[in-house]
Amino acid sequence: MGKNNSRKWLLLIIIACASFVIALDSTFMNVAITSLVKDLNTDIGTIQTIITFYTLITASLMLVGAKLQDIYGQKKIFLIGAIFYGVGTFIASISQSAPMLFFGWSLLEGIGGALMTPATLSIVSRTYTGKDRTIALSIVSAMAGIAAAIGPLFGGFVTTFLSWRFGFAVELIVIIFIFVFSKEIKDFEPISTGRFDKLGSILSIFGLVVLVIGILAINSDFVQFSPFIIVFAIIILAIFYYYENKLKNNGNEPLFDVSMLKIKNLSVGSIIRLIASVALAGALFSISIFLQSVMKIDAFTTGLTLVPLTIGLLLFALISPRLTNYISHKLIICFGFVISIIGALLLRFNFGLDIDLITLLPGMFLLGGGLGFVISLILDLALNEIEKKDQASASGFISTSANLGISMGTAVIGTILILGAFGGLYDAIDQYYPEKIDDAHFKEDAKNYVNKVGTLSEDQKENYHVKEISNIIVFNAMKLVMNVIILILIIGLGLSFTLKNIKYS
Known part of the structure; x- marks a missing residue:
């Protein structure tokens, strides 16, 4: 025992x-x-x-x-x-x-x-x-x-x-x-x-993958497509639900x-x-x-x-x-x-x-x-x-x-x-570096700093003081x-x- x-x-x-x-x-x-x-x-x-x-x-x-x-x-x-x-x-x-x-x-x-x-x-x-x-x-x-x-x-x-x-x-x-x-x-x-259930497996896998891809798309160059991707994923998962229900009702194993x-x-x-x-x-x-x-x-x-x-x-x-x-x-x-x-x-x-x-x-x-x-x-x-x-x-x-x-x-x-x-990038630049509000090169370096999590070169940090801006942005x-x-x-x-x-x- x-x-x-x-x-x-x-x-x-x-x-x-x-x-x-x-x-x-x-x-x-x-x-x-x-x-x-x-x-x-x-x-x-x-x-x-x-x-x-x-x-x-x-x-x-x-x-x-x-x-x-x-x-x-x-x-x-x-x-x-x-x-x-x-x-x-x-x-x-x-x-x-x-x-x-x-x-x-x-x-x-x-x-x-x-x-x-x-x-x-x-x-x-x-x-x-x-x-x-x-x-x-x-x-x-x-x-x-x-x-x-x-x-x-x-x-x-x-x-x-x-x-x-x-x-x-x-x-x-x-x-x-x-x-x-x-x-x-x-x-x-x-x-x-x-x-x-092969078809059910494909539908469930595809639906879940597409769902998170849609969420990830929000933070990408394809942000405009994100809502459509998410809706598409929900439709796939709904189809999966009804298909599985139909299999069960017909006496098959879903x-x-x-x-x-x-x-x-x-x-x-x-x-x-x-x-x-x-x-x-x-x-x-x-x-x-x-x-x-x-x-x-x-x-x-x-x-x-x-x-x-x-x-x-x-x-x-x-x-x-x-x-x-x-x-x-x-x-x-x-x-x-x-x-x-x-x-x-x-x-x-x-x-x-x-x-x-x-x-x-x-x-x-x-x-x-x-x-x-x-x-x-x-x-x-x-x-x-x-x-x-x-x-x-x-x-x-x-x-x-x-x-x-x-x-x-x-x-x-x-x-x-x-x-x-x-979203706060423009306001931060406007507050701390108003003279550079129209400087596309400056804003791009600031954006890159946030995306790279502090891996910009020392020259970029010294020239544009991007560190201060990105810190404020992440804090907010x-x-x-x-x-x-x-x-x-x-x-x-x-x-x-x-x-x-x-x-x-």
Whole structure:
């Protein structure tokens, strides 16, 4: 009995490691943006796209990964995903150009993450029951959130003292660890004998990819096409919904049973998970940019400054399962949103050119702590009414929401940051250098400084004093970013009131 118990929790450790390393990838490079721009001879927009597409590719393939588990078995698909992931981390670690980094990190690791993530949730959900299930799902969820939050410190350490390449090497070590102990992973029997829904897969992948491309287009030379791209993506996803519904009604097996969306906790819970991911990823990305470009602190110090957010998320996530003995899941999640909103408000009023970094710590602790409550418990609530045969599919849907949220957080908040910066460019020049208001060459250098995050030559800085202008622009943009994050969190709070509480049998 004791031995079986130990094996059961050893399985949780393996799954938690997988969840940790996949989530780590989404944030640990944020603090290395300046180094990536220089080392790969590129710009911040390209790096933002690479970061965004890692989570986008993972999100767009998540439903496919979940369905493949049903057909071929969770363990087999999980390990195939680990192979993709391991090869991707190796290629990323030796990248010499932005396209090479994109291939190893965004593409291969994205595919690997899509195959592994649904299995991590469904294996846990099918293995544990009752309070054990709450604890296990909280730990797996918390590991993902903690990894996303601790990423900046980890990335800052390796970037400052070693190289950002070592970050990918560490991930490869974790993947090797997972393979060494893979025999502990229970091999659940496939639960589907139906055909693989190829058309549904194409529609879901294409729709999600086009959606984020439309968002990214806002910050590009194709900005005028962005609304049309986004609307086109929504149309594709609507077609996917009706096609899947038609398959189910005709007695065929769809990629995803859309009738499950009638279960309120699954549909609302997935949206809440997306919102939490948008807020977390957006805050980490924008604050990292602010600290490095405006405050001019190194990657490691940036990571240290973000540690309070990580600690808050970790502490609140760890105590949340115990709190469920006295307070409902729903109330804890609502309270979590309130705490995170307070944290974002504190950050909103503390950004400035001459700020003491200590003033940011309370806001980041509360923002991370509140999200810790939300992220750790929403999975248990969302999957509570799902039948065992649908666990993989539902897990894939929630994972899609979480990863799409991370992707959108980087894309949307990053775009708002840059749009706010460029939107204030004219006013900043008019205020500080009115004699150059019609100097196109001057304004182009200022624009390039913002886009390159401080990589202009010393001559350009001395001639035009662009640094002062770009600092003011980014400072004003951060206010807009925090306002948007607060609005997103308020929406999450409103939705959390509609959730149904868990009743243990």
